[in-house]
Amino acid sequence: MLNKKSYVYLSLVFMVSLFIAFSVQAAEKPEGYPSQPIEVVVQYGAGGGSDNFVRNLMMPARRILGTAINITNMTGAAGVKAANYVLNQPADGYTIYNFSPEQLINTAFGRQNYKEEFAPLVQVQQDMSMFYVNPKAEYQTVQELIAYAKKNPGKVQFTGTTPASPDELIIMRFAKAAGIDVKYIPFDKAPKTHAAVLGGHLDVLHEEPGSVMSLIEAKKLIPIIVFNDKRLDKFPEVPCSVELGYNLTTGRWRGLAVKKGTPQPIIDYIAASLKKAYEKSSYQNYAKAALLDQRYGWKDPAEFGKFWDTEYESVKVVLKELGYIK
Amino acid sequence: MEIWLASLLNVFSPVALMLIAGGALAGVMLGAIPGLNSPMGTALLIPFTFAMEPANGLMLLTAVYCGGTFGGSISAILFNVPGAPEASVTGFDGYPMAKSGKAGKALGIAIMCSCLGGLFSVIVMSLISPQLASVALSFSEPEYFALALAALTLIASLGGDKMIKAFIAGCIGLLAATIGIDPMTSAERFTFDGDALMGGINFIPALIGAFAVGEILMTAEAGLKKTGEAVTKVSTELPKIIELLKLKWTILRSAVIGTMIGILPGVGATTAAFVGYSEAVRWSKHPRKFGTGIAEGIAAPETCNNAAAGGAMVPLLTLGIPGSATTAVIIGGFMVHGMQPGPMLFINQPGLMYSLFIAMFVANIFMLFSGMIVAKLFSNFRKIRYSILGPCIFVFATVGAFGISNSMVDVWIMFAFGLIGYAMKKFDFPIAPLIIALVLGELAEISLRRGMRMADWDISDFIFRPIGGTILLLTLITLLFTIYGKVKRKSKFVDSKTA
Numbered sequence: 166m167l168n169k170k171s172y173v174y175l176s177l178v179f180m181v182s183l184f185i186a187f188s189v190q191a192a193e194k195p196e197g198y199p200s201q202p203i204e205v206v207v208q209y210g211a212g213g214g215s216d217n218f219v220r221n222l223m224m225p226a227r228r229i230l231g232t233a234i235n236i237t238n239m240t241g242a243a244g245v246k247a248a249n250y251v252l253n254q255p256a257d258g259y260t261i262y263n264f265s266p267e268q269l270i271n272t273a274f275g276r277q278n279y280k281e282e283f284a285p286l287v288q289v290q291q292d293m294s295m296f297y298v299n300p301k302a303e304y305q306t307v308q309e310l311i312a313y314a315k316k317n318p319g320k321v322q323f324t325g326t327t328p329a330s331p332d333e334l335i336i337m338r339f340a341k342a343a344g345i346d347v348k349y350i351p352f353d354k355a356p357k358t359h360a361a362v363l364g365g366h367l368d369v370l371h372e373e374p375g376s377v378m379s380l381i382e383a384k385k386l387i388p389i390i391v392f393n394d395k396r397l398d399k400f401p402e403v404p405c406s407v408e409l410g411y412n413l414t415t416g417r418w419r420g421l422a423v424k425k426g427t428p429q430p431i432i433d434y435i436a437a438s439l440k441k442a443y444e445k446s447s448y449q450n451y452a453k454a455a456l457l458d459q460r461y462g463w464k465d466p467a468e469f470g471k472f473w474d475t476e477y478e479s480v481k482v483v484l485k486e487l488g489y490i491k
Numbered sequence: 492m493e494i495w496l497a498s499l500l501n502v503f504s505p506v507a508l509m510l511i512a513g514g515a516l517a518g519v520m521l522g523a524i525p526g527l528n529s530p531m532g533t534a535l536l537i538p539f540t541f542a543m544e545p546a547n548g549l550m551l552l553t554a555v556y557c558g559g560t561f562g563g564s565i566s567a568i569l570f571n572v573p574g575a576p577e578a579s580v581t582g583f584d585g586y587p588m589a590k591s592g593k594a595g596k597a598l599g600i601a602i603m604c605s606c607l608g609g610l611f612s613v614i615v616m617s618l619i620s621p622q623l624a625s626v627a628l629s630f631s632e633p634e635y636f637a638l639a640l641a642a643l644t645l646i647a648s649l650g651g652d653k654m655i656k657a658f659i660a661g662c663i664g665l666l667a668a669t670i671g672i673d674p675m676t677s678a679e680r681f682t683f684d685g686d687a688l689m690g691g692i693n694f695i696p697a698l699i700g701a702f703a704v705g706e707i708l709m710t711a712e713a714g715l716k717k718t719g720e721a722v723t724k725v726s727t728e729l730p731k732i733i734e735l736l737k738l739k740w741t742i743l744r745s746a747v748i749g750t751m752i753g754i755l756p757g758v759g760a761t762t763a764a765f766v767g768y769s770e771a772v773r774w775s776k777h778p779r780k781f782g783t784g785i786a787e788g789i790a791a792p793e794t795c796n797n798a799a800a801g802g803a804m805v806p807l808l809t810l811g812i813p814g815s816a817t818t819a820v821i822i823g824g825f826m827v828h829g830m831q832p833g834p835m836l837f838i839n840q841p842g843l844m845y846s847l848f849i850a851m852f853v854a855n856i857f858m859l860f861s862g863m864i865v866a867k868l869f870s871n872f873r874k875i876r877y878s879i880l881g882p883c884i885f886v887f888a889t890v891g892a893f894g895i896s897n898s899m900v901d902v903w904i905m906f907a908f909g910l911i912g913y914a915m916k917k918f919d920f921p922i923a924p925l926i927i928a929l930v931l932g933e934l935a936e937i938s939l940r941r942g943m944r945m946a947d948w949d950i951s952d953f954i955f956r957p958i959g960g961t962i963l964l965l966t967l968i969t970l971l972f973t974i975y976g977k978v979k980r981k982s983k984f985v986d987s988k989t990a
Contacts, residue, residue, distance in 0.1 A: 210530075210819060217823055224538060238534075239896050243672060246690050246898055274677075276689070322945060328677040350945055353674050353937075356812040356819070360756040363810065364628035366945070379811045379833020454829050489677070 195430045198258060202233035205421070206251050207263045208244035214355075214376060218290060218419045219263055221451040226442035230435070243267050243327070245276055252282055256426035258435060261286065264422035266331045269477045273484050274329070279477070284427055285469035287436045288420035289443060290452070291462035293393050294335050295403070296323075297370040297377065297386040299362055307390040307404060310369065314345035322348045324358040325371040331417055332371045334483045335392065341486070342411045362386065373417060374399075375455030392416055397459055415479075418462065420469055436466050498845035502853060507547055514554025515854050516861035521555070522562020523865055525699075525887045526894025528575045529559025530816045537824050545828040546843050550850035552824045553804070556817045557854040560760055560800040561605040561862055564793060565869050568597045570884045571703045572891055577760040577796040579698050579930070580768045583923050584781065584788025586702070591784055594873055599729045600786055601793045602862040604742060608794035609855035611746035612753065612801025617848040621837075623802075624809040627754040632942030633953045637962035638752070638766060639935035644970045645769035646924040647977075648778045654977055657924045660915065664928025667692045668936065675940050687900045694929045696892035696905035701922050703888045704905065705912025707881050727866045730786075738790045741771050749795035753802020758934075759815035760799035765930055767795030773969055782923055801851060807832050808844055 205223060209215045216238060223234045239247040244267050254260040264283060271277035296307070304310040314321045323340075325332025328351045340347045350367055352358045359377060362370040363385055370377075370386065374397075380386045381400075388400055392414055394407040406413045421439070423432060442448060443463065452458045464472060484490045501507060521532040533552050540548025563575025568585035581601060588597040616623070646661040647654055670681045671691025682688045735742070745767040752763035771791035772778045781788050803814030811833030813819035825832050830840070837844055872880060892905035915922055939953075946952035954960055 210816065217826060220534075220537070220823065224541075236534075237897050239898060240690075243677075243689075245686050246896070246900070249686055250898065276686075328673075328675060348944070350941060351675065352941075356756050356806075359810070359812050360628060360806070361631070363812075364631065366631040377811070379831045379835045383834035383838070385810070385834060450829065451826065454826065454831070 193430065193434070195428070195434050198431055198434065199230055199232040201259055202235055203230065203259050203261060204254075205234060205236045205261045205263065206247045207236060207238050208240060208247035208265070208267075209263075210238055210240050210354075214292075214373065214417075215263055215265060215419060217451070217455070219421075221448055222289060222439065222442055224442075225445040225447050226439055229438045229441050243271055243276070245271060248277055248282065251424055254424065256424040258423055258427050258431035260424065261435070262422050262424075264420050266417060266476065266480070269473065269480050270329060270331070270334075270484065272477065273481050273490055279473060282425055283422040284425045284432060285466045285473060286421040286423055286432060287439050287466065288418055288464035288469045288472065289439070289462055290419040290457050291416060291460040292373040292375070292418065292457060293391055293397075293416040293459060294332075294371060295374050295388050295391045296339075297362065297372065297381070297388050298368065299365050300384055300387050301365060302368060302387075305387055305389070307409065310389060311343050311345055314343075314347060318346040319348060321345070321369060322350050322367045323369045323371060324350050324352065324361055324367045326355050326358060327351050327353060329484065329487075329489050331415075333487070334480065335413065335415060336369075336371055337487055338413055338483060339392075339406075339411065342413065359386075373456075375457060378456065393460070397456075399456065416460070418472075420464065432466055494841050494845055498842055498849055501546055501842070501846045502550070502849040507550055507850070508853070510543075510547055510551040511554040511850055511854050512857045512861070514551045515558040515857040516864070518555040518558020518560075519562040519565070519858065519861045519865045520558075522559040522575045522578070523565040523869055525566055525570075525572050525574050525891030528563070528894070529556055530820050531894075532559060533817055533820045533824070537820070537827060540824055541827045545825075545830065546846050548828065549821070549824055549843070549847060550854075552821050553847060553851050554854040554857070556821065557609055557797070557800060557851060558858050558861060559817065560609075560797050561602065561793070561858055562865065564601045564605070565598065565862075565866050566887065568601060568789075569594060569869055569873060570880075570887055571706060572699050572884060572887045573695070574891070576695055577764060577800075578792075579695070579761060579926065580764040580792035580796075581789060582702060583768065583792075584784050584786075587782070587784030588786075588789065589784075589873070593784075594870055595728045596730070597784075597789055598727045598862075598866045598870065600734075600738075600789045602727070602859060602866065603729050603735065604738075604745075604790045604793040605797040605862070606855050606859045607742055608746050608749055608796070608798035609801055609858065610852060611794075612750040612798040613848060613852045613855065615750050616801055616805050617845070617852075620805050620809050623750075623754050623805050626751075627756065627806055628810075630755055630958070632938045632945060633956050633959035634962070635755075635758075635938035636935060636942055636953070637959040637966070639931045639938065641962055641966040642766045642769040643928060643931050643935060644966050644973075645772050646927060647970065647973050648772050649781060649921060649923050649927075652779075653919065653921060656920045660920050660922065661924040661928040663911075664925040665932040667697065667925075668929050668932025674933075674937055675944070687903070690898075690900070691933075692904055692929065693895060693901050694926065695895050696901040697908040697929055698926050699888045699892055700905035700908030700910075701912030701915070701925060703884055704909025705916050705922070707885055708909065708913040709916050710877060710881060727863050727870065729863075734786070738786060740774070741787045741790050742794050744770060744774065745791045745794035746798045749798025750802040752795070753799030753814055754805040756806050756812045756814055759803060760796040761930065762934065763799035763802075764792035764796040765927055767791045769927070782921065797855070804847070804851070808847070809834060809837060 207216050207219050227234050251260050251262040268279050272279045304313045323336045333349050361367040388403045392406045396405050521527045560577050563573050563578030564581040567573040567578040567582035568589050571582050571586040573579045585597045748767050749763045768791050771787050772781050803818045806812040806814050807818045892901045
């Protein structure tokens, strides 16, 4: 039997651990926040991958934060328009920006300066890049594609969204690693790239699997490589980049930021609340359907900030190689 | 057949019918109010559809979509401020007709033609969706370029006698279309090292500015001695059968063009309306009357944009590729129910697809009624004196410009184009060519450049193609005819003078 003393000890340990758990789990609610609706600014059109991400995350977040959350789509100029809007708002945590890899690229171009403008909030998703070909193409595997491209330098046409985009960067890094010379033909909207490859006008499509799942299942697009360190359960026959000897695993990540100067307690509180929203089944169901659960994407504010800096350095290197910046 | 019957029952359940009727009405309202539009409306509704049966939720969204495509025309006709991009062209003839006191007739034609165009595309879509989708995929850059060029050459016919002035206006539009980040190389063009113009000139604020604001400035200058047009009663009158019969070829042609352009990925109802208008001018016996307020000028774009709305559902449902902004949002509506539109959905859930087709058909009929109601409501504005209505339009215009992407830059663009429009009116330059060039300039430029890069700069790839080549040839022929006709008329004019 336990004596009285050990009960005291036990309850003490219990209370201490409870206290620690609480102080770590729930970032303390800042006084008076939120007292007005929160606006999330998305620099891409309604219905796209980034828009779906924000809407699906904010649906449960509304209840957790206890305030209205409005989503505003402000397209154009690779996100500069939307960024300027956010920067014109006070740094009080009521305006959240959908921070995407384009912002790092814009910084390299001198159009934005992420270091001075934004404070990291959270990264939520780490998506994957895949290449696809038309089922009628002469090559149906990545090895055949490389062999064909070596025989016909400059003939194979890759497509993705917008020039100097994360899409172009990964295509060009792959081409360099595989030692092939390819063409990149950008479109301004992703659906047009799908149509161009489906119609046989262009050869290889770069896309995240979630948005073309139905076309893959109907065998209208054949996936040939996934940029990951292992094969996906969903497509066991598709080789991953690492097993083929290409150390390329970057993919589009999706996250949020606030204006620099926003008080840290508010940042931490929003981050903790979003984490709860992220864990809710309504978000997880969407993530599962869009194959966004294959790689763990969650990053806390500090981690996300560090990640920006390392990503920025590698983006700069590739843009230099492609001749976009000096 | 069984599936069709089951789907029919699905649609004709009280809940579904109510949702469709409500959706169509909401869509028309959203479209009619400048600053609100159907992509926005559908995006707002998606969270609500989460709690509904998937089929019901999607029927609601498509009904809003159908209604919204028409709704914009109401404010385009009454105030010259299109409530939605799809209605941009409707104001070219709709507003002059309303100004001449026939607002009710203009609205009636718009509603009727929207309905007919919508019904046509739904029927075509439910019969041959898969085949249409493969036609859409056969279109590549040369075809897009040919389409854009065909519509652009019609600028020559639009200016009436002022061909040179129309040409200059068109060039200004083309120039404005090049502003912003180059979509092929990401270089900044004419941005003057600032951020404001990086996103380019959005054509809606430009259009609202050039037409509506320019007009207000002109009227203000002329003085408000007139107590406004003596419009006491605007009752929307649907066109009589005989009037519709007169428009039959315009409507049929526009319905076919609209459906075809609608199914092209990423082109959408707005471009369809422009092309439909251009073709109506091309085939008309009296092309010079366009822009003065004639029935064909309303029937063509209205039939086209609603036909395109139906057409845009084809690539969405068969390939998962949205043909327009609103259909891109509707994808989100599928995704909240864990479905992704595309070929598999057609195979796995044919019942849902057929229900959607029937729902769109019904929505187009409901749109006819809700259109009448909303048009009646809005037309009360025409009873207001211009000295009060003018400033109101000014407010609509500002809100409408801001609402497109919630950006002040668009409002400044609208004001700048207001001054341009004022100057153009003052010096008797036609404005429509400016807008057409601004809208189609980007499509023409980018499809040419992208197509040339794909073809390794071999021009023969552009010409020797069955569809693209035919369109280019037709364009060339009509262009030569137009110029020949003008020159002949001019020489006749000179002859009669000297004689």
